[in-house]
Amino acid sequence: MILRLAVLGLLAFMTLPTVVVIAVSFNPTAILSFPPAGLSLRWYANALTYPQFQRAAVNSLMVTGGAVLLALPIGTAAALALERGRLRAPGAWATVLLSPLVVPGVAAGLGFLIVAAFLGLLQSRVVLIAAHVALVLPFVVRSVWVSVTNLDPALERAAASLGATPWRVFRRVTLPLLRPGLFAALLFAVVVSVNEFVVSLFISTRVNEILPVAMFTYVVNYTDPTIAALSTLFIVATFLVVWAIDRVVDLSAVFLHHR
Amino acid sequence: MKLLLAPAVGVVAVFAAALAALLQYSVLEFIPGSLRTGGFTLANFRGVLAPGYLDYVWDTALLSVATTGLTLVASYPIAYALARTPSRRIRSWLLVLTLAPFFTGAIVRTYAWMLVLGNTVVTWPVPMLFTERGVLVGLVHFSMPTMILLLAAAISHVDPVYERAATSLGARPARVFWRVTLPLSMPGVVSGSLIVFAWTFSAFPTPELLGGGKVKMIANVVKDLALDSFNWPGAAAFAMLALAVTLALLAGLSRVAAGRAP
Numbered sequence A: 001m002i003l004r005l006a007v008l009g010l011l012a013f014m015t016l017p018t019v020v021v022i023a024v025s026f027n028p029t030a031i032l033s034f035p036p037a038g039l040s041l042r043w044y045a046n047a048l049t050y051p052q053f054q055r056a057a058v059n060s061l062m063v064t065g066g067a068v069l070l071a072l073p074i075g076t077a078a079a080l081a082l083e084r085g086r087l088r089a090p091g092a093w094a095t096v097l098l099s100p101l102v103v104p105g106v107a108a109g110l111g112f113l114i115v116a117a118f119l120g121l122l123q124s125r126v127v128l129i130a131a132h133v134a135l136v137l138p139f140v141v142r143s144v145w146v147s148v149t150n151l152d153p154a155l156e157r158a159a160a161s162l163g164a165t166p167w168r169v170f171r172r173v174t175l176p177l178l179r180p181g182l183f184a185a186l187l188f189a190v191v192v193s194v195n196e197f198v199v200s201l202f203i204s205t206r207v208n209e210i211l212p213v214a215m216f217t218y219v220v221n222y223t224d225p226t227i228a229a230l231s232t233l234f235i236v237a238t239f240l241v242v243w244a245i246d247r248v249v250d251l252s253a254v255f256l257h258h259r
Numbered sequence B: 001m002k003l004l005l006a007p008a009v010g011v012v013a014v015f016a017a018a019l020a021a022l023l024q025y026s027v028l029e030f031i032p033g034s035l036r037t038g039g040f041t042l043a044n045f046r047g048v049l050a051p052g053y054l055d056y057v058w059d060t061a062l063l064s065v066a067t068t069g070l071t072l073v074a075s076y077p078i079a080y081a082l083a084r085t086p087s088r089r090i091r092s093w094l095l096v097l098t099l100a101p102f103f104t105g106a107i108v109r110t111y112a113w114m115l116v117l118g119n120t121v122v123t124w125p126v127p128m129l130f131t132e133r134g135v136l137v138g139l140v141h142f143s144m145p146t147m148i149l150l151l152a153a154a155i156s157h158v159d160p161v162y163e164r165a166a167t168s169l170g171a172r173p174a175r176v177f178w179r180v181t182l183p184l185s186m187p188g189v190v191s192g193s194l195i196v197f198a199w200t201f202s203a204f205p206t207p208e209l210l211g212g213g214k215v216k217m218i219a220n221v222v223k224d225l226a227l228d229s230f231n232w233p234g235a236a237a238f239a240m241l242a243l244a245v246t247l248a249l250l251a252g253l254s255r256v257a258a259g260r261a262p
Helices: A002-025 A042-049 A051-084 A090-102 A105-119 A126-149 A153-161 A166-177 A179-195 A198-202 A211-221 A226-248 A251-255 B002-026 B043-048 B051-084 B088-103 B106-117 B132-156 B160-168 B173-184 B186-201 B205-211 B218-228 B232-260
Strands: B028-030 B037-040
Touching: A002 A226, A002 B051, A002 B088, A002 B106, A002 B132, A042 A051, A042 A226, A051 A090, A051 A126, A051 A179, A051 A211, A051 B002, A090 A126, A090 B002, A090 B232, A105 A126, A105 A198, A105 B002, A105 B218, A105 B232, A126 A179, A126 A198, A126 B002, A153 A166, A166 A179, A179 A211, A179 A226, A179 B088, A179 B106, A198 A211, A198 B218, A211 A226, A211 B106, A211 B205, A226 B088, A226 B106, B002 B028, B002 B232, B028 B043, B028 B232, B043 B051, B043 B232, B051 B088, B051 B132, B051 B186, B051 B218, B088 B132, B106 B132, B106 B205, B132 B186, B132 B205, B160 B173, B173 B186, B186 B232, B205 B218, B218 B232
Parallel strands: none
Antiparallel strands: B028 B037
C-alpha cells in the first residue's frame, strides 16, 4: 500500500512538468498562469508561424532525415556483423559502437565545432548530420541486434538450400524477419535526433540550427507560452512514438534485459 | 560478414576525430580576440584550477552527489513496481510513463520545469527558479528514467523466492527490503549511481535554463567560454575534465561489472 502510494506520487512528479506545459500552452495571455484563465490556440498559431521556427523545422527535417537514412543501413549491417561475424571480441566492438552515448554533449559538441571551423563547414548541415549519425547509431544497433538474436539462421539456410542467391535470401528472408527491430530502430533514431540539443547547439548558426536549438534561443529571450505550445506538439508526437514502439517490440526486451 | 562492421566503425572514427580535435585544442595557447591558437601550453588546465573556476567544479561535484542520492531514492519504488508487477499492462504503462520523459527533448523538459519552479503553478515558500535547489529538482527528474531502467533490470534478476523465504521466516517487509531485496539489487544501485553521477557531472540544459546564469556547472562554463568568449582552448580544457570524469567513472563501472561476473 505504501509502495503503491509512493509509486503514484513519484509518477506524478515525473509527469507533472508535462501536464503543466500542456495546460499552459492553452493559456490565453502572455502572462503565465495555472490553471489557465481560459482556452486559446494563439500560441500554437504563433509557434507555427514564427519564421525562425519554420526555418529550423526545415533544418530538423533535413538533418534528422539525412542522419536516419545513413544510420539505419550502417547500424543494421553492424548489428548483423556483431551477431554473425564471428568477431574475436563482439562485446568490445559493441562497446566501441555504443561509446558516443557516454561522451558528454559539450565535449562532442565543442570537438565537432573545432572540426567544422577547420573544414569551413560552419554554415552547412554536413557536420550536424555526421554528429547525429554517431549519436543515433547506438540506438539503431541495439534495436536491430535484439531482432537479429531472435532470428533463426535455419530459415536463411533453408532459403539458400532451395537455390536463393545470398542477396535474395537477405531481401526475402532476413530483412522481413528483422522488421520489428528495424521499425523500432527507425523510431528511436528519429526521436533521438529530433530532440538532440547539446551537440547541435555548438555546431549551429542561425542559418542551420535545428528546432531544439531555436527553441532554446526563444526560451532564453521570451517568456510567453509559445514554447509551451511547441513543446506540447513534441510531447504528443513523442508519446505516440514510444507507444507505437511498445506495440511493435516489447520495450522491456530492449531496455530491461541488457546484454 | 566482418566487413559489415566497417561503416559503423567509420562513423565512430569521425566522432573520435572530433574528440581528438578537442584534446588538441585543450593544450594550445588561447589568443584573445582570435580563433587562431598559439603553441603548446598547459595554461588552459591551470585555468580550470583558478579560484573563480574551481568553484564551478566544486559546485558541479556537489550537485552531482546530491542528484545521485535523491535519484536513487526516488527511482527505487518505481523500479521495484516495474520489475515485480504481475500485470503486463501495468508494466507497459509504467515503462511508457518512465520512458516518455527520457525521449522528450531536453528543452521541452527543462522549459516545463521553468514553468513549475517559477511560481506559475504554486507559489513556493523559498525561491526555486535560478537557485541550486531548482537545478537539483530538474537534475533528479532528468536522471530518473535511466536510474529506473537500471534498477528494474537488477531487481528483475532477484528471485522473489528469497523475499518469500525471508517473509515466511518472520521478517517484516522493511527488514526483507533492507536485508534481502536491496543487497541483491546492489549491482543495479552501483551501476545506476555511477551512470547518473557521470551524466549529471556534464549536464548542460538543466543548469543552463534552471540556473539562469546564477548556477553554473562545468558544461555551462564550457558553453560560456566557447560560444560567448570564443575561448575554444579554455573551453576544451573544461570539456576534457568532464570527459575524463565520465570515462573514469565508466571504467570503474566496467570493473565493478567484471568483478561480479562468475
